[in-house]
Amino acid sequence: MSNQFLFADEPAQQQELPQEFWKILIVDDEPEVHAVTKLALSDFSFLGRGLEFHSAYSGEEARELATAHPDAAIVLLDVVMETDDAGLHVARFIREELGNRFTRIILRTGQPGQAPERTVIVxxxxxxxxxxxxxxxxxxxxxxxxxxxxxxxxITIDHSRQGLEKVIASSTNLFALQSMEHFIDGLVQQLSWVIGGARQTLYAAAGRSPDSEQLIIKAAYGEESDMLINQRIQAALPKKVLPEVDKVIRSHGIHYGDDFVLAYCPSQCRPQGALLCLTGLSRPLMDSERELLQLFADNVQLAHDNVTCLQDTDELLAGLVARLMELEQEKVAQLPDKQSAFVQVSQALADAYGMSKARAQQTATAATLYERAESLFAVMDNQPATRVSPCQERLKRAVRPLHMADSDVAHIAYRALNERIERWDGLGLPAGKQGDSIAVESQVLVLANHFCRLQKEDISEADLLQRLEAERGRHFSPAVLDALVKNLKNLTKKARVS
Structure with missing residues (x-):
């Protein structure tokens, strides 16, 4: 049995630019130095933000302060405090023990000879x-x-790096809806910092129903971003921005306000496109940034449209699967002897296990789907580890309509494909399910499939039984295996159907 994952999945703390003040840590054992520093910088402003001061009077206090404020922009650090090199120990603590490479450390000393500049810098x-x-x-x-x-x-470079990592990580999985939302989230994060550090960046798209006109936030970055996902865009924007929303949507254009931007993202497959909103901008955008914003607005929606088209395709296929399963179930019921060996063995094993007639019939019909899809999954089992993930995504994409179909039979097949390499003893994949947590239909289909493969090897009955018994309680349910053994002759006959 393969031990490859069928499904797999994947977050990190990051430094933020301040919303109101730049934090400055003043570390010095002389109180007058603190007072003079605050006085000299009292009217300081950068990017519309003032300074917020925090004071420490010893190396120990400085370590506590640096730990409590990892988002400090600058540390004004005295060298000589309780010891001649207390400040140097604080600098090393910030960089090595706290791992803070962002905060800028300005060393100030009244006794340069105690810590020569060249030696300290090196x-x-x-x-x-x-x-x-x-x-x-x-x-x-x-x-x-x-x-x-x-x-x-x-900080801007680090945010751009994190945004790019999201985009790159998602670019191999563009056909999965969750990954596409992650992809757009990464682009929104990157755009937020590349064009000037907006306090809030929102991307809102219309619903997928033809009459939907509400723009719902799909990606957010900045203030309260986690709380805004799936909210109406009008509920998240400042009042002064709201009058411009309808104008931008009607004109399919871009509006530049004093400290906000609204950009319409046209859709090629929906009557309504999307809206990109940046609020709390600290300065007017440069021409190059406006060009970047226009490029984003024109192109990001194409990626979202691709997912929308795939969803439409999935829904169409899901409807076809549901109808096909109705017809297939009738065919399996009316012409049981015309089915493949695997389908016949699956139905006979389900009957032998004691399933109701209707449930056994559903399991046999699901076997027709499982048989076709399982051959695709077998390809993944033979792939090197470096190629398993792309195979997983391709297969997840292929069987998604089974999960979406309004059909119990399709759901049985989909679940069995998910559980095909789970084990009765809990050592299987991908979820490590154990015992009866694995659906009985899945157990029947997996054992029937294994039995049919053994029959193709043309081994003796004794050897076949020995190999099956070796997996009792490990890969296979003892009860389902007992049903197979007790009906071995009948199942063997069906397994040899050409």
Missing amino acids: NYDINDYKSKTELTAQKLFTAVMSSLRSYRDI
């Missing part, structure tokens, strides 16, 4: 080194401004 991961005697208010302003710009750029 041996410690700090970003600037200043002597207190030369650090005027203007130079402090310059140092903080340049450090904040570096911090902003580092």
